[in-house]
Amino acid sequence: MNTQSNAVTSPPLESRPEAPEVISETQRLYWAVRRELWENRSIYLAPLAASAVFLLGFVVSTLHLPSRMRTSGQGGDYLREFMLQSCGFAALVLMGTMIIVAIFYCLDALHSERRDRSILFWKSLPVSDLTTVLSKALVAVVLLPLFVFAMTCALWFVMVSFSSVVLLVRGTSVATISSQLSIFQLLPPLLYHLLGIHGFWYAPVYGWLLLVSSWARRAPFLWATLPPLAIGVVEKIAFNTSYFAGMLSHVLSVGMDDRMQSKASGMSAILIPRLGVGQFLASPGLWVGLVVTAIFLAVAVRLRRSQGPI
Amino acid sequence: MACIEARGLRKSFGTTMALDGVNLQIEEGRILGLIGPNGAGKTTALNAILGLTPYQGELRVLGRDPWTERDQLMRDVCFIADVAVLPRWIKVSQALDYVAGVHPRFDRAKAESFLAKTSIRQGNKVRELSKGMVTQLHVALIMAIDAKLLVLDEPTLGLDILYRKQFYDSLLNDYYDRSRTIVVATHQVDEIQNVLTDVMFIHRGRIVFTCSMEEFESRYLEVMVNPDQLVEARAHKPMHERQVIGRSILIFDLKPNHVDRQQLAALGEARTPSVADLFVAVLGNHLGPAQGVAL
Numbered sequence A: 001m002n003t004q005s006n007a008v009t010s011p012p013l014e015s016r017p018e019a020p021e022v023i024s025e026t027q028r029l030y031w032a033v034r035r036e037l038w039e040n041r042s043i044y045l046a047p048l049a050a051s052a053v054f055l056l057g058f059v060v061s062t063l064h065l066p067s068r069m070r071t072s073g074q075g076g077d078y079l080r081e082f083m084l085q086s087c088g089f090a091a092l093v094l095m096g097t098m099i100i101v102a103i104f105y106c107l108d109a110l111h112s113e114r115r116d117r118s119i120l121f122w123k124s125l126p127v128s129d130l131t132t133v134l135s136k137a138l139v140a141v142v143l144l145p146l147f148v149f150a151m152t153c154a155l156w157f158v159m160v161s162f163s164s165v166v167l168l169v170r171g172t173s174v175a176t177i178s179s180q181l182s183i184f185q186l187l188p189p190l191l192y193h194l195l196g197i198h199g200f201w202y203a204p205v206y207g208w209l210l211l212v213s214s215w216a217r218r219a220p221f222l223w224a225t226l227p228p229l230a231i232g233v234v235e236k237i238a239f240n241t242s243y244f245a246g247m248l249s250h251v252l253s254v255g256m257d258d259r260m261q262s263k264a265s266g267m268s269a270i271l272i273p274r275l276g277v278g279q280f281l282a283s284p285g286l287w288v289g290l291v292v293t294a295i296f297l298a299v300a301v302r303l304r305r306s307q308g309p310i
Numbered sequence B: 001m002a003c004i005e006a007r008g009l010r011k012s013f014g015t016t017m018a019l020d021g022v023n024l025q026i027e028e029g030r031i032l033g034l035i036g037p038n039g040a041g042k043t044t045a046l047n048a049i050l051g052l053t054p055y056q057g058e059l060r061v062l063g064r065d066p067w068t069e070r071d072q073l074m075r076d077v078c079f080i081a082d083v084a085v086l087p088r089w090i091k092v093s094q095a096l097d098y099v100a101g102v103h104p105r106f107d108r109a110k111a112e113s114f115l116a117k118t119s120i121r122q123g124n125k126v127r128e129l130s131k132g133m134v135t136q137l138h139v140a141l142i143m144a145i146d147a148k149l150l151v152l153d154e155p156t157l158g159l160d161i162l163y164r165k166q167f168y169d170s171l172l173n174d175y176y177d178r179s180r181t182i183v184v185a186t187h188q189v190d191e192i193q194n195v196l197t198d199v200m201f202i203h204r205g206r207i208v209f210t211c212s213m214e215e216f217e218s219r220y221l222e223v224m225v226n227p228d229q230l231v232e233a234r235a236h237k238p239m240h241e242r243q244v245i246g247r248s249i250l251i252f253d254l255k256p257n258h259v260d261r262q263q264l265a266a267l268g269e270a271r272t273p274s275v276a277d278l279f280v281a282v283l284g285n286h287l288g289p290a291q292g293v294a295l
Helices: A025-039 A042-063 A065-072 A075-109 A129-169 A174-201 A203-215 A220-239 A243-252 A258-263 A267-271 A277-282 A284-306 B042-049 B092-102 B108-116 B131-143 B161-175 B213-219 B227-234 B261-265 B275-287
Strands: B002-013 B016-027 B031-035 B056-061 B077-080 B149-153 B181-185 B198-203 B206-212 B220-225 B240-244 B247-253 B268-271
Touching (some): A025 A042, A042 A065, A075 A174, A129 A174, A129 A203, A203 A220, A203 A243, A220 A243, A243 A284, B002 B042, B002 B181, B016 B042, B131 B161, B220 B227, B240 B275
Parallel strands (some): B149 B181
Antiparallel strands (some): B240 B247
16 A cells, blocks of 8 residues: 555655745735735726716816806805815715725635635645735725725825816916815825724624635625624514624724714715724724634634635 | 655545545655546545645645645645636736745746747736646646645646647656656546556545556556467456457456466467556456446
8 A cells, every 4th residue: 555665766866955045924925915906906996997987077067166166256265165075075985986895805805716716726835824814804904995095195186186277277366276275184084084994993894704705605795794684683583682783883883873973974074083093092892893803814714724616 | 755644544525435544655756646536535635635625544745744734835735736727817927926926946937938838928818828728827837836746636637638748748858857746636547657657546535556657567467368368368367358349358467376477478469558457457346347437
């Protein structure tokens, strides 16, 4: 039962030099992230497309801006309000796009490589399951919000430039035009909102989606959404309580109760921080969520390890 | 040090035993053909060796436990688990970048010179390539990796004869250097017969036959017996007999019979049997004559 007795005794033809080059885990993570961006071009194409569509609408509306400013009779204030509304809406459009992209990205991330059998190729290379899963979580939690932030900055800049040109051509005073620059004060709270809320606060959601994506053999979307719904329904029927549903809505509403939410409404509400940065970092909800995320990701790593193609 | 060592390797899926106590030892520098019918446990055995599936029993690959030490092991082990598993969206240049980025033993220049001999361009995406070209790309990537163990599971399934020939030629000429170990599992036995240094038959989760090719050639003899000498030939206890266009072909195992090769050769036309024929002979004995074996 062995081939030992038949071993050819000739030594290796040449002693190959041991490759001394070491590739750090950080480098592997970098390449794993590059792979995600190559594979999922919707990560940047979708926000770009949303920006383009939004810009089209904005251009048309801005062409009428000078006449509307004149009829309103309060040039600077009208302009500031108009830009606040427009930029707020622009941020909202990009954010909505980001949420959709992130959900579908996470659900597909560990599923598509099993579906197209390419997992057999990825696993033939020295990139661990941990690095792979981390790279996917990193894309959803950090890179996507950062990219959408950069996209929003660029979009606002183009919007302000365009309206300035239109107003200058129509002879509006520079002082009035410059009043719209105040919009850029909203960039820091926007970054905080995108990275803090959409990234880290919602991290357990992405963790859950990645877990389902690594586990489900088919229809990961249904597996991700129906079981939580079922738990809520069963709990309601069996015990007439809704702790589970309450917990979910607590997570999704960023720990705000209805009273606090109603205070901030309207288009620009999203840009006004609901919690101060310090308050946010000190909130137990954030840290519990991150621990839950770590657990979900650890399970996803274990699942990817033993899962083959489907 | 043995490259792969298994003792009592077991793996079951539900009530089916995919591996039923496999013992094997593969020394460094061998090219082993792992041959078996569908569902014999070939892929399961290779998956266990590659750390893709958990198992019971003892298994060491390059001195490591492939399941618990998979991440370290994959720096020295490479595999092509199936044809056309390269992701369809990837560009050839991206695949080169990626492997170069994550694998310390990847020689990009070697992969590029290999690709230069094909009609694959760096700007191509995998989805634009034919099945044969995808395999060429995969081979170019894998062969440029200086691995100690290369595992190939049906690497040429579904490819035409030209690509299959090319595949094994480059495996021998450009890759094999006697310090590397190669394990090939395949159905297309005859094509790799002259590539192998060792051959191993697996059946129902067990290794039923193992032999080096030198021993194979000296030990087994196939004789197309002259019709008038058939009775005499049968007296030498052939391990297998089959009829081809009215003539009987007998396979002899010379070792336990103590029969002289010359003596048997005088009974008809003698030659070394093909691995496929010996496979049928060995498995035929295991199954009894009623059950056929499809290769």
